[in-house]
Amino acid sequence: MNSKRDIVLTEVALRDGSHAVRHQFTVDQVKSIAKGLDDANVPYIEVSHGDGLGGSSMQYGLSLTNEMELIEAAVAEVKQAKIAVLLIPGIGTMPQLKEAAGLGVKMARVATHVTEADVSAQHIAYAKELGLETVGFLMMSHMASPKKLLEQAKLMESYGADTVYVVDSAGALLPHQVKERIALLKEHLTANIGFHAHNNLSLAMANTLAAMEAGATRIDGSIRCLGAGAGNTQTEVAVAVLDKMNIHTGIDLYKIMDVAEDLVAPILETPQEITRGSLVLGYAGVYSSFYLHAQKAAERFGIDSRSILIELGKREVVGGQEDMIMDVAAELSKRKAEVAV
Amino acid sequence: MNSKRDIVLTEVALRDGSHAVRHQFTVDQVKSIAKGLDDANVPYIEVSHGDGLGGSSMQYGLSLTNEMELIEAAVAEVKQAKIAVLLIPGIGTMPQLKEAAGLGVKMARVATHVTEADVSAQHIAYAKELGLETVGFLMMSHMASPKKLLEQAKLMESYGADTVYVVDSAGALLPHQVKERIALLKEHLTANIGFHAHNNLSLAMANTLAAMEAGATRIDGSIRCLGAGAGNTQTEVAVAVLDKMNIHTGIDLYKIMDVAEDLVAPILETPQEITRGSLVLGYAGVYSSFYLHAQKAAERFGIDSRSILIELGKREVVGGQEDMIMDVAAELSKRKAEVAV
Numbered sequence: 266m267n268s269k270r271d272i273v274l275t276e277v278a279l280r281d282g283s284h285a286v287r288h289q290f291t292v293d294q295v296k297s298i299a300k301g302l303d304d305a306n307v308p309y310i311e312v313s314h315g316d317g318l319g320g321s322s323m324q325y326g327l328s329l330t331n332e333m334e335l336i337e338a339a340v341a342e343v344k345q346a347k348i349a350v351l352l353i354p355g356i357g358t359m360p361q362l363k364e365a366a367g368l369g370v371k372m373a374r375v376a377t378h379v380t381e382a383d384v385s386a387q388h389i390a391y392a393k394e395l396g397l398e399t400v401g402f403l404m405m406s407h408m409a410s411p412k413k414l415l416e417q418a419k420l421m422e423s424y425g426a427d428t429v430y431v432v433d434s435a436g437a438l439l440p441h442q443v444k445e446r447i448a449l450l451k452e453h454l455t456a457n458i459g460f461h462a463h464n465n466l467s468l469a470m471a472n473t474l475a476a477m478e479a480g481a482t483r484i485d486g487s488i489r490c491l492g493a494g495a496g497n498t499q500t501e502v503a504v505a506v507l508d509k510m511n512i513h514t515g516i517d518l519y520k521i522m523d524v525a526e527d528l529v530a531p532i533l534e535t536p537q538e539i540t541r542g543s544l545v546l547g548y549a550g551v552y553s554s555f556y557l558h559a560q561k562a563a564e565r566f567g568i569d570s571r572s573i574l575i576e577l578g579k580r581e582v583v584g585g586q587e588d589m590i591m592d593v594a595a596e597l598s599k600r601k602a603e604v605a606v
Numbered sequence: 607m608n609s610k611r612d613i614v615l616t617e618v619a620l621r622d623g624s625h626a627v628r629h630q631f632t633v634d635q636v637k638s639i640a641k642g643l644d645d646a647n648v649p650y651i652e653v654s655h656g657d658g659l660g661g662s663s664m665q666y667g668l669s670l671t672n673e674m675e676l677i678e679a680a681v682a683e684v685k686q687a688k689i690a691v692l693l694i695p696g697i698g699t700m701p702q703l704k705e706a707a708g709l710g711v712k713m714a715r716v717a718t719h720v721t722e723a724d725v726s727a728q729h730i731a732y733a734k735e736l737g738l739e740t741v742g743f744l745m746m747s748h749m750a751s752p753k754k755l756l757e758q759a760k761l762m763e764s765y766g767a768d769t770v771y772v773v774d775s776a777g778a779l780l781p782h783q784v785k786e787r788i789a790l791l792k793e794h795l796t797a798n799i800g801f802h803a804h805n806n807l808s809l810a811m812a813n814t815l816a817a818m819e820a821g822a823t824r825i826d827g828s829i830r831c832l833g834a835g836a837g838n839t840q841t842e843v844a845v846a847v848l849d850k851m852n853i854h855t856g857i858d859l860y861k862i863m864d865v866a867e868d869l870v871a872p873i874l875e876t877p878q879e880i881t882r883g884s885l886v887l888g889y890a891g892v893y894s895s896f897y898l899h900a901q902k903a904a905e906r907f908g909i910d911s912r913s914i915l916i917e918l919g920k921r922e923v924v925g926g927q928e929d930m931i932m933d934v935a936a937e938l939s940k941r942k943a944e945v946a947v
Contacts, residue, residue, distance in 0.1 A: 571863075
């Protein structure tokens with residue numbers, strides 16, 4: 266194993282994967298997985314509720330275990346890896362970030378919708394003040410033009426972010442779109458550029474390679490694909506692919522494969538396949554939380570839920586605008602009736 | 607739906623997917639899936655034992671149902687789709703091909719190891735004589751240099767193949783390697799160029815896009831990823847991705863998604879995930895049939911089966927050379943003992 270790192274990977278199974286196990290991680294699971302990842306020389310391990318610090322709630326799903334307890338357990342297990350947390354301003358708070366830092370967390374990833382970087386200003390500044398390595402995390406990046414994305418990334422950099430991530434939350438970006446976005450950021454930012462993929466269109470690995478080719482030096486992976494939707498770039502597979510390309514992650518291939526198979530696979534609640542549900546979300550480019558709403562609306566108006574989701578994607582409807590789902594369904598239903606006449 | 611086809615897809619779930627269900631397809635399953643695919647306007651549907659005509663045997667796995675019966679059932683269900691068969695000379699025979707043609711098959715795909723195109727001469731000529739559209743199928747393409755691959759592809763073309771496929775049987779190729787190979791064939795052949803991917807390295811979609819970019823006009827897909835190893839390019843996902851790229855497959859997206867979810871997902875015996883097993887096969891670039899042999903050898907010599915597979919890949923060991931597995935294991939074990947001393 267070559268421990269030099271050409272590319273720095275953050276493992277997100279203990280955060281993004283929290284969605285895939287309905288936030289039911291136990292202390293023992295987090296301990297054994299964090300230890301396994303650390304042994305395999307993974308540099309960063311993110312541990313939080315799927316929606317970040319403070320995510321445990323009726324709205325976002327209650328965690329089985331207080332995430333501070335999970336974070337503490339992970340910190341205690343690792344020798345070289347750094348523990349990271351996700352913080353979405355509005356869900357998580359600065360006192361929670363302080364508490365996490367006190368537990369030994371070394372990196373804060375402050376996430377906002379791609380057009381709302383301005384709400385991260387205080388949190389990024391505070392993370393830096395706490396001495397944390399700080400990442401700005403631009404979610405649903407496919408919903409902004411490259412120009413808009415650059416503007417928002419620059420904001421995050423100006424607040425103090427050491428790294429800015431392009432986050433393909435819906436798994437909706439195509440490789441050429443990733444390349445264009447990353448290249449633009451690389452050209453205009455001095456911060457590190459990162460990329461976080463989802464596999465809804467079976468493009469997580471392709472997009473990760475495209476991002477690296479365009480200058481990203483940070484990537485996210487989830488071991489055994491344990492992440493929301495169809496999962497992320499599968500960590501152990503990425504390590505194998507990059508190894509074949511002679512790009513050093515510093516991660517031990519056999520060990521990471523074993524963590525995937527022996528520790529993570531047994532706790533999967535459902536297989537991480539690309540189902541009709543995850544595919545349509547990636548195709549439409551909408552929030553996964555819209556899925557059930559669209560199904561209800563489809564039933565009520567006797568139309569296909571996919572048509573609703575695709576229309577919501579076209580209109581660039583964002584979280585918080587769930588009211589629009591019924592409106593869109595009603596409209597599509599009316600349009601359909603007119604065509605039938 | 608736009609029925610113009612910029613790219614022509616062959617659905618392989620009823621052939622390559624036969625491996626994934628241990629060759630236990632029933633007539634009813636083949637009927638309902640073939641009908642669904644035909645309704646969705648899939649142009650070609652391959653139906654055969656996983657190892658092609660005549661594959662049903664102790665060595666390759668016995669089929670539940672005589673494949674001629676499955677082929678006949680598929681032919682009877684389709685209105686616009688053409689039924690294809692795979693034929694590996696040495697496993698399948700010319701009389702079997704004749705029988706399949708008599709049942710209404712329209713396309714023969716004649717497959718050989720990438721360096722053995724010469725054994726396809728008679729079979730390709732005979733398929734043409736039978737009036738079948740004919741494909742030369744170069745398996746384990748990662749094991750030949752681009753130059754060697756071109757030489758072999760030219761042979762198949764000279765025998766009369768209408769299309770030559772680059773087949774990444776082990777899922778071992780990287781996108782730039784696919785691009786290089788397809789571009790070279792495109793430059794020197796007049797036959798259509800096709801590409802068949804496997805997803806062992808999570809690159810099936812990336813490689814399919816790379817192939818198309820370099821000039822391939824035929825691609826293979828398996829619905830719900832139902833194929834050997836980690837499966838192939840997932841058909842319904844490919845249809846969605848190409849649609850987003852404004853490339854017309856002529857396939858109805860909603861209908862193909864429904865076939866995947868409602869007809870294929872329920873018959874999956876194990877989820878089509880990338881496991882430790884399929885990953886190491888793709889990484890090493892070896893035949894899946896080596897996997898169990900390597901595990902036995904590993905146990906006997908007290909070494910990691912992955913190291914055996916990787917060494918076999920480096921030495922470019924091919925099917926029929928299974929004896930070498932124990933030799934390699936013995937050698938690695940000895941080397942390990944010497945290092946320990």
